[in-house]
Amino acid sequence: MDLGALMVGVVLILICSIPFVWISRNKRMKTQKLTQKLSALAQQHGSDIAQYDLWNNSAIGIDSTGSKVFFTRQINQDEHSEVITLALVQKCSILNTSKTSKIDKLDLVLKPKNHGSADITLEFYNVAQDNPILNGQLQLIEKWFTILNNTVRNHPKALS
Numbered sequence: 008m009d010l011g012a013l014m015v016g017v018v019l020i021l022i023c024s025i026p027f028v029w030i031s032r033n034k035r036m037k038t039q040k041l042t043q044k045l046s047a048l049a050q051q052h053g054s055d056i057a058q059y060d061l062w063n064n065s066a067i068g069i070d071s072t073g074s075k076v077f078f079t080r081q082i083n084q085d086e087h088s089e090v091i092t093l094a095l096v097q098k099c100s101i102l103n104t105s106k107t108s109k110i111d112k113l114d115l116v117l118k119p120k121n122h123g124s125a126d127i128t129l130e131f132y133n134v135a136q137d138n139p140i141l142n143g144q145l146q147l148i149e150k151w152f153t154i155l156n157n158t159v160r161n162h163p164k165a166l167s
Contacts, residue, residue: 041066041079044088048077052090058154060147063137067129067151073158076117078129082136091127095119099155101148102128110134110141113148117155 038061045066049056054075059068064081078089097120104112113132119125132144 044079045077048079048088048090049075052077060150062131062142062144062147065131067147069154069158076155080130082133087130089127089129091117093155093159095121095124096127096155096159098159099152101152110145113144115148115151115155 041061041064042059045059045061045068046056049068049070052075054070054072054077056068056077057071057073059066059077065079067076067078069076074093076089076091076093078091080087096117099115099117102112102114102116103110104114110132111134112130115129115131117127117129119127131148132141137144
């Protein structure tokens with residue numbers, strides 16, 4: 008094999024790998040930006056994130072004391088953020104909206120202790136804005152349903 012053929016092979020490999028490197032870099036930057044948004048939201052409220060998850064353009068986290076939940080979701084240019092004080096939450100539930108056999112929307116609904124207050128809805132998935140195929144959102148919403156219900160149920164005195 009001559010040096011020219013080897014060089015052509017190396018150049019072709021480099022050209023083919025550039026899109027993968029670029030996609031990986033963009034994903035890493037997007038993840039870092041979303042993590043920074045969640046941390047900044049927590050810091051604005053005097054908290055530090057102890058546990059969190061990221062997906063698509065969304066993030067959820069709980070502070071180290073278990074007293075607050077932070078949620079952020081960006082759809083196009085609109086950013087929606089929530090800070091929920093768990094001492095004010097009675098329980099949470101999962102709302103699975105389906106028009107057909109497929110899931111159209113997944114929401115984590117937090118019911119406040121004050122019956123006059125409106126429920127707080129955290130959108131984990133919406134087929135209109137997200138990829139039409141679920142990519143772990145069902146498992147994530149079940150995970151956070153468990154985390155939040157356990158925190159509310161087991162630590163009510165610590166949260167008051």
